Amino acid sequence: MTTTIGxxxxxxxxxxxxxxxxERSGRLPGRVAVVLADQADAGALRIAGEYATPAHxxxxxxxxxxxxxxxxxxxxxxxxVELVVLTGYMRILSPYFVRHYRDRxxxxxxxxxxxxxxxxxxxxxxxxxxxxxxxxxxxxxEDVDHGPIVYQRPVRVLESDTHDSLKxxxxxxxxxxxxxxxxxxxxxxxxxxxxxxxxxxxxxN
Ligand code: GAR
Numbered sequence: 001m002t003t004t005i006g007x008x009x010x011x012x013x014x015x016x017x018x019x020x021x022x023e024r025s026g027r028l029p030g031r032v033a034v035v036l037a038d039q040a041d042a043g044a045l046r047i048a049g050e051y052a053t054p055a056h057x058x059x060x061x062x063x064x065x066x067x068x069x070x071x072x073x074x075x076x077x078x079x080x081v082e083l084v085v086l087t088g089y090m091r092i093l094s095p096y097f098v099r100h101y102r103d104r105x106x107x108x109x110x111x112x113x114x115x116x117x118x119x120x121x122x123x124x125x126x127x128x129x130x131x132x133x134x135x136x137x138x139x140x141x142e143d144v145d146h147g148p149i150v151y152q153r154p155v156r157v158l159e160s161d162t163h164d165s166l167k168x169x170x171x172x173x174x175x176x177x178x179x180x181x182x183x184x185x186x187x188x189x190x191x192x193x194x195x196x197x198x199x200x201x202x203x204x205n
Contacts, residue, residue: 003030003186006081008072009037011088013044014171015108015178019085020051022179029186033079036072038091054079060091069097085182086140095142103192105140106185108178110170112136112152117145122167131157133166135174137181139192148195151181 007016016035022028035048035055048055056075060068068091076084086107098105111121113136116128125133134154141147153173157166190197 001029004080004082005030005032005085005182006076006079006083007032007035007044007048007085007087008089009035009042009044009087010039010090011042011044013042013047013087015087015174016044017047018175019087019179019182020047020053022183024051028179028183030083030182032085033081034075036075038068038089044087065092065094066096069094073097073100083182083186085178087178092144093140098140098142103139106137106150106182107140107145107147108174108181109136109138109145110167110174112154113138113145113149122163122170125157126161126163126166133157133170135170135177137178137185139197148192148197150185150190150197151177153177 007019009016019028020032023030023032032053035044035053037045037055037057038060040057045055045057058068058071082104084101084105086105093105109121111125112132112134115130116124116133132154134152136149137151138149139147153176155170155173188199188201190199
């Protein structure tokens with residue numbers, strides 16, 4: 001059984017590219033049915049086009065957060081979406097959206113949560129002086145960069161690192177991590193117990 005996936009993005013869409021590559025090469029037990037973006041020039045829309053995947057810009061102008069999210073839900077439901085995947089989506093989802101898709105929305109964040117939530121996790125890691133950072137795929141709850149953790153991949157911080165070199169290495173790790181985490185999540189069907197996931201197929205990561 002293939003899971004129907006909807007992707008929501010604000011940005012470049014590189015994670016989407018790797019998810020679509022995994023799908024097309026049969027490494028994902030899911031199919032991206034639709035891509036939605038809140039920015040007309042989001043790279044994700046172009047990348048979706050390259051893979052002949054339906055994609056829509058949804059203009060947030062003049063809409064409350066909940067009104068906007070109801071529009072997203074209508075489009076996702078029209079495609080029968082069962083799992084929502086955020087890739088660099090910079091709007092905060094309304095509690096309405098989170099309730100509607102409870103435990104069925106994944107996000108990727110460029111740090112080992114709970115460290116360095118929010119914006120520019122790369123500068124936060126360098127400023128703090130950590131020796132390891134990384135990337136986290138987690139379930140989205142009502143709080144930002146906060147829900148139960150699905151998968152983490154560590155990345156070493158080098159003495160020579162600049163913001164851009166660290167960012168490039170973390171993002172390379174993300175391109176491997178996100179398709180793998182989505183596959184694990186679909187196949188493992190974890191049960192959420194508080195902050196912990198109980199995997200039906202044993203320990204993951
Ligand atoms: C990714 O690095 C992702 O971790 C980050 O945005 C980038 C999107 O890149 N997300 C966050 O910081 C969310 N808190 P992409 O558009 O090329 O996939």
